[in-house]
Amino acid sequence: MCAQWMCPQWMWRMGFEHFAASFGLAAPMPAANIDTDVIMPKQFLKGIDRAGLDAGLFYGLRFAENGAPNPDFILNKTAWRDTRFLVVGPNFGCGSSREHAVWGLRQFGIRALIGTTFAGIFFDNCARNGLLAIEASSSDVALLMAAATDPKRNHFCVDLVNQTITTEDSVIRYQIDESRKTALMRGLDAIGVTLEGREAIALFEDMHFAQNPWLRPS
Amino acid sequence: MKPERAHRTLYDKIVDAHSVRMLDAASGLLLLYIDRTVLNEYTSPQAFSGLREAHRRVWRPEAALGVVDHVNPTAAGRTRTMPDPGGQLQTDYFAKNCAEFGIELFDVLHPMQGIEHVVMPELGAIMPGMTVAAGDSHTTTYGAFGALGFGIGTSDIEHYLATQTVIYRRLKNMRVNLSGRRPQGITAKDIVMALIRKIGASGATGYAIEFAGAGLGDLSVEGRMTICNMAVECGARGAIAAPDEAVFAYVADKPRAPRGEAWERAVAAWRRLKSDDATEFDREVDLPLTSIEPMVTWGTSPDQSMPISAAIPDPRTLGDADKRRDYERALDYMGLAPGQSISSIKIDRAFIGSCTNARIEDLREAAFVLRGRKVAPHVRAMIVPGSSSVRRQAEAEGLDLIFKSAGFEWRQAGCSMCLAMNDDVLAPEERCASSTNRNFEGRQGARGRTHLMSPAMVAAAAVAGRLADVRAMDVPAMDVAHGL
Numbered sequence: 001m002c003a004q005w006m007c008p009q010w011m012w013r014m015g016f017e018h019f020a021a022s023f024g025l026a027a028p029m030p031a032a033n034i035d036t037d038v039i040m041p042k043q044f045l046k047g048i049d050r051a052g053l054d055a056g057l058f059y060g061l062r063f064a065e066n067g068a069p070n071p072d073f074i075l076n077k078t079a080w081r082d083t084r085f086l087v088v089g090p091n092f093g094c095g096s097s098r099e100h101a102v103w104g105l106r107q108f109g110i111r112a113l114i115g116t117t118f119a120g121i122f123f124d125n126c127a128r129n130g131l132l133a134i135e136a137s138s139s140d141v142a143l144l145m146a147a148a149t150d151p152k153r154n155h156f157c158v159d160l161v162n163q164t165i166t167t168e169d170s171v172i173r174y175q176i177d178e179s180r181k182t183a184l185m186r187g188l189d190a191i192g193v194t195l196e197g198r199e200a201i202a203l204f205e206d207m208h209f210a211q212n213p214w215l216r217p218s
Numbered sequence: 219m220k221p222e223r224a225h226r227t228l229y230d231k232i233v234d235a236h237s238v239r240m241l242d243a244a245s246g247l248l249l250l251y252i253d254r255t256v257l258n259e260y261t262s263p264q265a266f267s268g269l270r271e272a273h274r275r276v277w278r279p280e281a282a283l284g285v286v287d288h289v290n291p292t293a294a295g296r297t298r299t300m301p302d303p304g305g306q307l308q309t310d311y312f313a314k315n316c317a318e319f320g321i322e323l324f325d326v327l328h329p330m331q332g333i334e335h336v337v338m339p340e341l342g343a344i345m346p347g348m349t350v351a352a353g354d355s356h357t358t359t360y361g362a363f364g365a366l367g368f369g370i371g372t373s374d375i376e377h378y379l380a381t382q383t384v385i386y387r388r389l390k391n392m393r394v395n396l397s398g399r400r401p402q403g404i405t406a407k408d409i410v411m412a413l414i415r416k417i418g419a420s421g422a423t424g425y426a427i428e429f430a431g432a433g434l435g436d437l438s439v440e441g442r443m444t445i446c447n448m449a450v451e452c453g454a455r456g457a458i459a460a461p462d463e464a465v466f467a468y469v470a471d472k473p474r475a476p477r478g479e480a481w482e483r484a485v486a487a488w489r490r491l492k493s494d495d496a497t498e499f500d501r502e503v504d505l506p507l508t509s510i511e512p513m514v515t516w517g518t519s520p521d522q523s524m525p526i527s528a529a530i531p532d533p534r535t536l537g538d539a540d541k542r543r544d545y546e547r548a549l550d551y552m553g554l555a556p557g558q559s560i561s562s563i564k565i566d567r568a569f570i571g572s573c574t575n576a577r578i579e580d581l582r583e584a585a586f587v588l589r590g591r592k593v594a595p596h597v598r599a600m601i602v603p604g605s606s607s608v609r610r611q612a613e614a615e616g617l618d619l620i621f622k623s624a625g626f627e628w629r630q631a632g633c634s635m636c637l638a639m640n641d642d643v644l645a646p647e648e649r650c651a652s653s654t655n656r657n658f659e660g661r662q663g664a665r666g667r668t669h670l671m672s673p674a675m676v677a678a679a680a681v682a683g684r685l686a687d688v689r690a691m692d693v694p695a696m697d698v699a700h701g702l
């Protein structure tokens with residue numbers, strides 16, 4: 001049995017993300033192929049910064065045409081108001097590369113996504129922004145989907161250190177790449193780390209252009 | 219970098235040749251050198267802001283090109299003024315960023331402006347064996363040249379700009395064998411739509427596809443671009459075809475292609491770009507072309523498609539409850555009923571455009587159908603060429619006259635109603651026959667209804683006023699390589 005007090009306190013700092021474990025509500029979004037156009041519609045892509053994207057998250061689903069909240073949408077229902085985790089259908093995040101989708105999810109307060117498969121670009125975008133996307137087996141996702149759907153059982157504890165998701169009546173373990181885990185836990189500046197090896201890149205470039213002179217841009 | 223296997227795929231060879239160093243062997247993460255990028259106004263702003271905040275410079279500005287394509291209008295007589303303040307903000311900031319970081323820009327009024335994935339190949343900026351990462355998922359288009367192209371998010375654009383590399387996870391290899399000959403009237407679009415239907419919207423997630431087989435050699439380079447472009451709609455983050463003489467000939471006369479001795483050396487190297495004979499792929503898919511029909515989507519995911527002669531599937535016949543619910547939702551959104559014949563679906567709009575199908579051959583294809591015909595009176599039809607160069611070429615061939623006399627609007631270049639970020643949008647519940655790549659909910663306008671198909675099929679639908687089989691229209695054999 002997971003108890004709230006057994007969970008390490010979730011640790012987030014706005015700006016850079018340091019994730020150890022997080023406790024909160026989960027909501028089900030079982031449809032397959034929820035694309036980034038649906039997650040963040042085009043009218044919210046007209047900015048030049050990352051701000052204000054929580055307003056656009058799932059806009060077409062969350063709001064009716066007159067701008068009033070759609071009472072049937074899961075995240076508008078009282079039992080799922082403070083959702084931190086989404087249990088999602090296959091191929092979540094397919095379509096456009098827009099990172100705005102991930103920024104919006106983060107700003108809305110979503111800490112982790114759990115599903116069987118995620119689209120490739122979206123999956124990478126999550127990793128770059130401290131949003132934990134967990135790939136789990138279809139039986140585990142089915143179990144978590146059922147729990148997330150039941151307002152009496154939708155408290156989850158998502159633990160990154162121990163790679164577990166705990167619900168009231170089950171604990172599942174998940175896999176994650178060591179490098180992604182480290183980045184999520186420490187919030188590394190990937191560009192800074194890469195630039196520490198700038199000489200290796202410069203050397204590579206010299207060799208690459210010597211072998212393939214036509215590739216040198218001019 | 220040492221090859222890991224004795225026999226390698228073309229994809230693996232390109233990745234190996236661009237690996238700066240391994241980052242995490244266990245998970246296949248490596249630092250991948252990127253030869254080129256193309257930037258647009260809507261996915262790049264935060265990347266430039268990030269560079270500025272960290273006082274970083276662009277590693278190799280001359281390897282990048284900026285193109286305004288997503289938010290600009292396509293109406294005649296356009297100016298640098300965008301229809302809405304957001305678009306103006308983005309295009310202004312983009313111009314400032316390109317200027318300050320030393321990146322060449324094709325702004326709205328530049329004579330070479332157009333959709334990024336149409337512009338790059340026509341410049342000769344895409345060559346076999348290179349890596350291209352860009353802030354747009356359809357960067358897979360460049361696989362038609364035997365290049366590895368893939369989409370990245372804004373954080374990765376920033377990483378690329380600062381380091382000329384991206385953190386990359388090696389993909390598995392899938393070979394799609396296009397077997398047999400493609401029947402008359404069947405286009406590259408029908409082939410890739412049939413593939414997506416066959417393997418599903420996530421069928422190639424985690425894979426790079428290599429297209430192979432007799433049917434590939436039959437396709438023009440632009441046809442291959444259509445296929446590689448849309449391969450991302452089945453999840454592939456890399457779609458490659460080994461380059462052949464057709465590719466070399468296509469690149470040869472482009473303005474930025476290598477010349478003289480450099481060209482000879484390049485072609486000699488490009489001839490070696492192919493998978494080793496004995497290579498085993500992680501997955502093999504056979505797609506017989508002989509039985510393919512013109513394809514049309516009926517739903518809201520690119521894999522929800524059927525041949526034009528078929529009827530809308532009945533969700534009740536599906537065993538899988540999740541899938542049944544997805545189908546029902548799609549039919550409800552599209553305003554369609556199970557069992558309805560696809561060719562009975564009436565349309566309001568027809569759109570030919572996008573990086574999938576707005577190159578010169580696509581426009582010729584449409585012109586073959588539209589010559590001497592008229593758009594049905596209740597249909598508003600438009601053609602948005604993929605680039606300003608394509609537009610000029612089409613006008614030189616007189617295609618614009620065919621389009622205009624058929625009743626199509628002949629517009630200026632851009633993404634336009636492919637994603638409707640400019641002022642070209644569907645009204646709620648308007649139904650559109652579209653040569654684009656995504657039929658997602660709201661993609662072409664809130665509650666708009668999109669049916670994806672080839673340019674020839676869009677033209678046929680525009681004339682019939684409903685979805686229609688172009689093969690029944692007595693169109694001459696479409697020699698798109700040479701035109702009318």
Ligand code: SF4
Pocket residue numbers: 287288333334335354356571572573574632633636637655
């Ligand atoms: S034409 Fe469509 S798919 Fe292509 S780059 Fe533009 S918006 Fe994206």
